Amino acid sequence: xxxxxxxxxxxxxxxxxxxxxxxxxxxxxxxxxxxxxxxxxxxxxxxxxxxxxxxxxxxxxxxxxxxxxxxxxxxxxxxxxxxxxxxxxxxxxxxxxxxxxxxxxxxxxxxxxxxxxxxxxxxxxxxxxxxxxxxxxxxxxxxxxxxxxxxxxxxxxxxxxxxxxxxxxxxxxxxxxxxxxxxxxxxxxxxxxxxxxxxxxxxxxxxxxxxxxxxxxxxxxxxxxxxxxxxxxxxxxxxxxxxxxxxxxxxxxxxxxxxxxxxxxxxxxxxxxxxxxxxxxxxxxxxxxxxxxxxxxxxxxxxxxxxxxxxxxxxxxxxxxxx
Amino acid sequence: xxxxxxxxxxxxxxxxxxxxxxxxxxxxxxxxxxxxxxxxxxxxxxxxxxxxxxxxxxxxxxxxxxxxxxxxxxxxxxxxxxxxxxxxxxxxxxxxxxxxxxxxxxxxxxxxxxxxxxxxxxxxxxxxxxxxxxxxxxxxxxxxxxxxxxxxxxxxxxxxxxxxxxxxxxxxxxxxxxxxxxxxxxxxxxxxxxxxxxxxxxxxxxxxxxxxxxxxxxxxxxxxxxxxxxxxxxxxxxxxxxxxxxxxxxxxxxxxxxxxxxxxxxxxxxxxxxxxxxxxxxxxxxxxxxxxxxxxxxxxxxxxxxxxxxxxxxx
Numbered sequence: 001x002x003x004x005x006x007x008x009x010x011x012x013x014x015x016x017x018x019x020x021x022x023x024x025x026x027x028x029x030x031x032x033x034x035x036x037x038x039x040x041x042x043x044x045x046x047x048x049x050x051x052x053x054x055x056x057x058x059x060x061x062x063x064x065x066x067x068x069x070x071x072x073x074x075x076x077x078x079x080x081x082x083x084x085x086x087x088x089x090x091x092x093x094x095x096x097x098x099x100x101x102x103x104x105x106x107x108x109x110x111x112x113x114x115x116x117x118x119x120x121x122x123x124x125x126x127x128x129x130x131x132x133x134x135x136x137x138x139x140x141x142x143x144x145x146x147x148x149x150x151x152x153x154x155x156x157x158x159x160x161x162x163x164x165x166x167x168x169x170x171x172x173x174x175x176x177x178x179x180x181x182x183x184x185x186x187x188x189x190x191x192x193x194x195x196x197x198x199x200x201x202x203x204x205x206x207x208x209x210x211x212x213x214x215x216x217x218x219x220x221x222x223x224x225x226x227x228x229x230x231x232x233x234x235x236x237x238x239x240x241x242x243x244x245x246x247x248x249x250x251x252x253x254x255x256x257x258x259x260x261x262x263x264x265x266x267x268x269x270x271x272x273x274x275x276x277x278x279x280x281x282x283x284x285x286x287x288x289x290x291x292x293x294x295x296x297x298x299x300x301x302x303x304x305x306x307x308x309x310x311x312x313x314x315x316x317x318x319x320x321x322x323x
Numbered sequence: 324x325x326x327x328x329x330x331x332x333x334x335x336x337x338x339x340x341x342x343x344x345x346x347x348x349x350x351x352x353x354x355x356x357x358x359x360x361x362x363x364x365x366x367x368x369x370x371x372x373x374x375x376x377x378x379x380x381x382x383x384x385x386x387x388x389x390x391x392x393x394x395x396x397x398x399x400x401x402x403x404x405x406x407x408x409x410x411x412x413x414x415x416x417x418x419x420x421x422x423x424x425x426x427x428x429x430x431x432x433x434x435x436x437x438x439x440x441x442x443x444x445x446x447x448x449x450x451x452x453x454x455x456x457x458x459x460x461x462x463x464x465x466x467x468x469x470x471x472x473x474x475x476x477x478x479x480x481x482x483x484x485x486x487x488x489x490x491x492x493x494x495x496x497x498x499x500x501x502x503x504x505x506x507x508x509x510x511x512x513x514x515x516x517x518x519x520x521x522x523x524x525x526x527x528x529x530x531x532x533x534x535x536x537x538x539x540x541x542x543x544x545x546x547x548x549x550x551x552x553x554x555x556x557x558x559x560x561x562x563x564x565x566x567x568x569x570x571x572x573x574x575x576x577x578x579x580x581x582x583x584x585x586x587x588x589x590x591x592x593x594x595x596x597x598x599x600x601x602x603x604x605x606x607x608x609x610x611x612x613x614x615x616x617x618x619x620x621x622x623x624x625x626x627x628x629x630x631x632x633x634x635x636x637x638x
Contacts, residue, residue: 055537091543099541104534107553108633109560118552119542154632170542 001071002177002210003029003052008066008080010044010051013059017282021047023234023289024066026308029178034204034211036221036242038257039231042278045214048231049180052079053091070094072177093123096171096209098181102163106155113139113151116169123174138169143199161192165199172203179204180212185220197224218261222246227314230254233278233289236308240315250317252294288320296321324628331624335617340391342613346606347390351383399607404599409607412592418498419489420588423581424573426504427512428566435516436555436562439523444550446528454524461517467579470510474583477506487585507584511577515569522565526558533557560631567623571616 010022022044029035037045050056052068068079072094077086091097099105107115116138117131126134132151139147142165155163164184171179181200185193201224204211213224221228221242228245230238230253238251249255256274276293279285288294291301300320308316357374374380378389393399399409434457442454478486484506491498530536531554539549581590589608596604628634 053541055540057532088543088545091541093543097538097541099534099538101534105538107535107539107557109556109631110553118544118548122542122544122548156633167538170538 001028002031003068003070005048005052005068006066008048008051008068009064010047010056010061010066011064012061018284019281020284021061021234021281022051023285023305025231025234025236026066027229027236027239029210029212030226031177031210032204032208033226034201034213034224035227035229036213036215036225037229037231038216038218038221040216040278042233042281043231044234045231046182049097049182049212049214052180053095053097054079054082054087055097070178089123092119092170092176093174094177096174096176096179098164098167098171098179098184100183101187102160102167102184103155103187105167106163108155111152111154112158112166113153116166116173119170119173134173135169138173139166142166142169142172142203143195144169160188161195164188164192164196168196168199168203172207172209175207176209178210178212180214182214183216184213185215185217193220200224218257230257233285234281235285235289235305236318237290238315238317238319239308240317241313244312244315248312248315250311250315251290251319252296252321253290256293288318294321327628328625331621335621338617339610339614342610342617343391343394344387346609347387350602350606394610399610400603402596402601402604404596404601404604409603410611412604413589413607413611416587416589416592419586420574420581420590422489422491422500422504423508423511423586423588424570426500426508427573428515428570430508431512431516431519431569432566435519436523439520440527440550440555440558442520443524443527444531444554451524454520458517458521458524461513461515461520463517464513466510466513466577467583469513470507470580470583473506473510487583489586507580507586510583511573511580515573518565518569519562522562523558526561527554530554530557560627563626563630564623567619567626571619574615574619575612 005028006026008022008025012019012021025044025048027035037048039045047056047061051061051063063080066080070077070079070090072090077090079090082090106112113132113135117126117128117135120126120131120134121128135151136147139150144150144162144165150158155166158166167184171181179200184200185196188196197220200211200213203209211224213220215221225242227239227241229236230245230251232253238245238249238254240250245254246258249258253274260272260274262271274293279289279292285305287303288297288301288306291297294301298320304320306318306320308318311317357370357377357379361370361373371380378386381389397410401407402409402412405412438450438454438457441450442448443451445451474486477483483502485503488503490501490503492501493499527550536549536553539553544552575589578590578594580586581588582594585591589611593605593608595601596608
């Protein structure tokens with residue numbers, strides 16, 4: 001085990017009220033595995049990951065409780081309670097982050113090469129010349145042709161796919177243990193998406209990195225993930241090995257998501273969807289958050305918050321209706 | 324980039340011709356210049372003779388052509404008061420004004436950027452209050468009033484600086500500034516300082532929420548590194564345009580400040596020449612000021628392209 005998140009509760013204190021963004025998120029991550037986190041917009045996928053690296057603005061964000069133990073070579077650290085130095089060492093050095101929109105996530109007035117090499121000089125204590133050499137290697141490694149010329153280019157001179165490759169190079173530059181990929185393929189067209197997915201898998205194997213892949217594309221999940229965490233309205237509803245999830249989804253929300261996937265082998269008139277909309281996060285959760293939209297809802301669902309129950313090997317579901 | 328610069332140079336030249344046109348016809352609008360030059364009890368023959376001598380009896384087009392051909396080589400005629408070429412007088416006064424403007428700009432940058440950075444990076448802190456206060460006061464306090472207060476406090480009471488005049492220190496053939504420049508340049512740069520504080524602060528506030536700053540944090544860089552290499556570098560782009568405009572304003576010479584401190588610069592010369600109705604000199608100063616502003620705008624545009632790789636024109 002390399003990361004263990006327990007009962008993470010996070011709220012945003014805004015002018016409109018308190019937003020209950022994460023209501024007890026727990027999961028773990030094995031070294032070298034790929035965990036996909038799926039869920040619709042606003043389900044807390046990105047917030048959960050950013051809170052691990054303290055990337056959320058405080059205030060409005062506030063971590064109310066929970067812990068996130070990162071098992072490092074130098075002992076274990078609770079990511080939610082790090083000192084400034086620990087935070088700087090872990091960010092980029094131990095955990096890399098790939099952001100969704102590479103154009104806005106790269107500094108427009110700094111050369112691409114410099115944006116990669118600055119974390120090398122910061123974390124690995126390389127000289128400028130060493131960092132330059134390593135950056136050229138990294139650019140080649142992530143499949144950017146003409147690395148030496150490209151080093152001096154600015155982000156706006158790259159295509160979308162190439163920019164995402166640069167983001168990947170930044171994330172893996174210091175040989176991290178974990179890479180968090182926050183919907184890295186969302187802004188790309190399908191062929192480039194496939195290239196980025198392949199590149200990530202290849203790098204993950206070579207460098208034995210654990211990857212947390214945030215997405216709402218269940219098609220991508222099937223191709224890359226070892227395990228899947230399904231999130232709904234700030235709570236994890238199901239976590240399972242990938243094959244088991246597709247063959248045997250237990251939570252009504254997961255079932256709804258899989259049913260909503262359009263299939264190539266059937267002609268469909270109307271796309272399937274889950275009735276209703278996600279709950280208002282301004283209301284503190286008092287019962288199952290999916291109760292409003294659930295077809296299997298019972299009296300108990302309106303009174304208690306379901307806790308995860310193990311229903312198969314490494315397969316946990318938070319649902320009362322599940323037999 | 325070269326093509327862009329060339330087209331901007333041509334544009335600038337056209338603007339300067341427009342300026343010459345306005346300067347020339349403004350003079351005509353003020354009435355017959357000859358009547359201002361002769362004594363009140365001059366005879367009509369004397370007036371006519373002077374008109375003949377100055378060439379004011381020629382057709383307007385010829386006069387304008389004459390004015391333009393002179394202006395192109397920097398000849399604006401003789402100053403009526405000083406009996407010397409107007410351009411020569413300007414060039415004599417120029418070093419004092421350049422010294423004042425350059426020191427004023429350096430002071431504004433040295434005070435404005437750090438204060439704006441501190442304020443913008445810690446909103447609602449003591450530094451931020453200080454930055455907002457400095458920005459507001461810098462832009463609202465009248466500089467001639469502050470100049471008088473500075474003289475009373477620092478020159479008269481404390482005796483740290485001279486009350487007026489310019490002293491230079493000669494070193495290897497250069498006239499280096501001495502402490503006599505401090506008070507006038509501080510008063511002159513007051514407005515610019517206020518603007519730079521406000522712009523830096525708001526640029527930092529905006530930029531620190533950008534996605535690429537979050538990326539920089541996710542790389543584990545130190546706060547100082549992020550503020551200097553990522554935030555300030557991006558904030559410098561809007562600052563360049565302010566600095567360009569403000570330096571033009573500072574260089575065109577401040578009549579108030581130079582008069583209060585008896586600073587022997589262009590502003591002082593302009594005030595004097597207006598008092599004397601010295602038309603050749605006023606025209607020359609007006610043209611020279613426009614030249615400086617147009618040239619600085621051109622340089623600002625070029626600097627903009629260098630600071631922001633996204634707008635390296637025509638690449």
